[in-house]
Amino acid sequence: MKKTFTTLAAVAAVALGGAAQADVLRMAYSSAPRSVDPYPFGGATTAGYKEHIYEALVGHDDQPLLSTGWTWNSPTSLTVQLREGVKFHNGEPFTARDVVYSACRMMFKIDDKRNLLTSSMGPLTDVVAEGDHAVRFETKNPYPLWIQKMKFLSILSASGGSVPDGPITYDATGDCGITAYPTRDDFENGDAAVGTGPFKHVSFAKEFAVMERNDDYWGEASKWEGVEISSVSNSGARFAGLLAGDYDLIENPTSEDITALDGNDDFDFSSKPAWRTMFVVLDVNAEGAPGVSAADGSAPLANAKVRHAMSLAINRDAITDRLFGGNAAPANQYSPSYRAGAPEMPALEYDADKAKALLAEAGYPDGFTLQFNAPSDRYPNGTRVAQALAQYWSRIGITVELNTQPWSVFAKARKAREMGAFFYGWGHPQGPAQMISFAFATRDKDLGLGSSNYSNYSSEAFDAAIKAWAVETDAAKADEHVGNAMRAAMADMPGIPVYYTHSLWAHRADLTVDGRQDERTSAFMVSYK
């Protein structure tokens, strides 16, 4: 019986099994890229997909990509030198005109809906071509962050039929004298999907995208002849697809998957510290915080000693070792300590006795009641970490009521400021200070600070440092301001940093993966051993 079964299986395998093409890389993403049009949507998978086709002036590693460098003419004027000899997939040369066109397209609202970068481009007053190989960006306030933001400005070819000949004049509505921009269909069928990237668009359906190598790429051409990107949101199915040979590489395997690969010679995994900090946001409002109550009616979270006690109670090494098998790192500040520009900070201590003493000193020897919220379906191991945190706090006498809920519900409660303490993760693709400028600065509309300040935190020292950073075009001085801001916030602890995540990929054992830190998956990072 067994023999018949095996024979049957072998016959079926020969009859049905598709031969794997060796030089096409088949990757499985954890969610589907939303469009071929690089502008409307953010999200790691959309960004990861589009980077195969389009490039920006600045690369994901903060280094020049389609540019060769930049100089600040004044704090409100930046000139970017463009790389010469770059050609689009349609053979047209890449020039300053394409950059202006792309900036116009970014500002233009398709069907009255804003694009990914629209808000970031708000401070921009003009984008001017200076000859063929330089572009000047003018802003109304000093806007050093624009260098980071340029990563998201994918450069499209301005050679389509609907773009009039001659220079393009930028305006803030994105009208720019262009009669019609390409539509979604133009992008999906490939007509408008013309970038300078190492791969060319072949086909795109929501769960399956195919690309082929750009043999005329200006840099080193890819070793892969083609790339296929499938999207499998269920992690079990994604992993099974890898084991079944449907994919060469999958992103975001679970801790269980990694353990299952132990002793498997055919498959391996790769890990890379990512630019994401997982932390607990605490509402420090002196009037009290939702879901937090003390016997004497005071607001415990408004007391910095309480917040430090809560941080002291957490054994970060245990969380990263036990729950993540080492594929995460203990955090000591809000930005990953290894993010360029992040200040040197001491490790955060774990001492439950000290925590208890500090809590007593703050006036809560018997603790207080805290509702702790966490999204149940957002972060790898998120629920387990939330449970661990709740247990650490219970140990020092805080009565914790853990409340996990789906992301969409959680996001609504967060926006409505209904949560006094919640678990959250924030990526830092735009440097170490951008996130804290939104999360902890006192709200300032003109500088765009503090819009996600759910801690209701306000500190003069912190604000001064962050405001100085926001307008500082000198990188070394900016880093100094970041350090001052970070130290000020860590001293007050309006949020408790817990750990930095690692990005994980599981793949065939004969591949090497040199992973990226911005949580994206691309063919550039994969090669044969």
Added chain:
Amino acid sequence: MLSFVLRRLGQSSVLVLIMSILVFVGMYVVSDPVAVLASDDFTEEDRIALASELGVDRPLMVQYFSFLSNVVRGDFGTSFVYNEPVLPLIVERLPATLEVAFLAIAIGLCIGVPLGIYSGLNRKKKTTKTISFLTTVGYSIPNFWQALLLILVFAVWLKVLPASGRGDTTTLFGIELSFFNLDGLRHMLLPAINLAIYKICMQTRLARSGTQEVMFQDYMTFARAKGIPRPRLIRRHLMRNILIPIVTITGLELGGLIAFSTVTETVFSWPGIGKLLLDSIHNADRPVVVAYLILIVMMFVVINFVVDVLYALLDPRIRYT
């Protein structure tokens, strides 16, 4: 018959209306699209602007009535997430779901009904007991677990079928189908089997109990006494009489498969509407969820209507006035 159709139509419209209110209010209470869509580096003004672009800054009543008046004009709105009209978004994914649903129903009927009749006719046999045991098992296995098990066995161990995705499709009348394509069929097989296992078990049980009941009816005894040969007895007298419950259940199950094969579609990454529904709920994409459920209600109404008409054809005693 006409008054029956009209009455049905009236009832259905009320149903659709109630349904739309429930879903609309439900989604409004549970999630906030701006909270999900706005990234953390949006300024407060950006968030306000986004809310007004999506039209969710208006009072709930205003949003609902503008939605309703658009639906009457055939416009189900625009997806918050994809920024595409909702109807094409759903319709474009429908063929993938329909294909698998029909294949699963076909497998369920073709295996389940004969097994059931066999079990009903041979009650004491060992095979019958085995079948009965297996159907109990098939009934009880959680769908998602069974799906992973199928992947493990057929894709990972035996490597005969792909684990997920839709594979190649053939375009027929502008619709992409997997049916007429070897690669497509291979991809379709596991999800279809996963959905079919439960159907097989159910059809087997239905057919068995029907058979047991019908076999002892007087007309069967009479037919046997008349000397009607067994194949004809089963085909003409038994089958026809056990079909009514089977048709009812198959109709309802077909609807259920089309509407809610979310788990299977998610596990197998099958790009159908079930996966769309789940993603949309997750992303607070209210226009998609509302339109989807309204379409599903309409579909159930149509299926039930077809089932009622089939009754009349199968059983001459049933008449609609």
